[in-house]
Amino acid sequence: MAGCCHRLRLDDSARDDARQRLRSVRGHVDGILRMLDQEDTYCVDVLKQVKAVQGALDRVGGLVLRAHLRDHVTTANERGDVEEMVEELMEVLKYR
């Protein structure tokens, strides 16, 4: 994995933003768990909440991806790890 040997790490502001959003994702998951404890919970309401959490996770993925493109992928040619960076990214982008 390219990152470890090149000391490539996730940028601090993207890290804080991701942390904040993931905490709200966790709260949202707890909310769905509470829904499931209610006797008359309706399936479609649960489906809508699951989708909302997935949307929030998409946004976490988006901000981490942006930081990665900006800090690591756009400098790959200078570092000499183009092939590795491209294949790694193609793998993680599959079925996002």
Added chain:
Amino acid sequence: MAGCCHRLRLDDSARDDARQRLRSVRGHVDGILRMLDQEDTYCVDVLKQVKAVQGALDRVGGLVLRAHLRDHVTTANERGDVEEMVEELMEVLKYR
């Protein structure tokens, strides 16, 4: 929303299965939060974990959807709420 007036509710076994999976999703989100606390966390590792959580949520959505189709959609014609059930489902399925 069709469910509330018709007393349509999520089936118990799907409910338990969803509960269990959501608890593991929450644990997984905590794992990503711990990753973000590590100084040298690499972006692509975070992206992979976010995708894994989304996959787990897909499976939660899948089992709730299956219960909903089986228990509520396939009997809509007899209940007389075909149009409502179809539109509600089309909305929640939009680009799952």
Added chain:
Amino acid sequence: MAGCCHRLRLDDSARDDARQRLRSVRGHVDGILRMLDQEDTYCVDVLKQVKAVQGALDRVGGLVLRAHLRDHVTTANERGDVEEMVEELMEVLKYR
């Protein structure tokens, strides 16, 4: 496959709508092929066109799905093929 023995067929108006949209998809694909013949075609422009065609196909899928839900899935309980209809639909919905 449930459809063949039960004489379940795609409704005419959905069929016409799908036909029309698919013809425009074909024209759109031809447009991308022409783009590829231009010497200085830029990758991102091709990617945008491919995504536009996928969006159009999503809409074709959406209108066929709606017709299927309305005409076949909501009457499955009366026909007695609930399990088959649900599993068939879950399969085709996976990663739409």
Added chain:
Amino acid sequence: MAGCCHRLRLDDSARDDARQRLRSVRGHVDGILRMLDQEDTYCVDVLKQVKAVQGALDRVGGLVLRAHLRDHVTTANERGDVEEMVEELMEVLKYR
């Protein structure tokens, strides 16, 4: 758009591969059109074919994306258009 002023263009081998796949996509779309002309065509069969075409388009998108990452994004820092390249890519990747 970054590409035009910097003379960034889609690499020839990716271009040929994309061309070939798009021709087979067109043939596949024609196949679905023929399906729609058959009186007893079943909805789920049409849905499966639409999904197959979308999968083929995913692969066209994937090979163009790979060429773009390798030829243009990984050299953005040296060219000085990092911000533009990253935003352009984030836009086109949005829920691929």
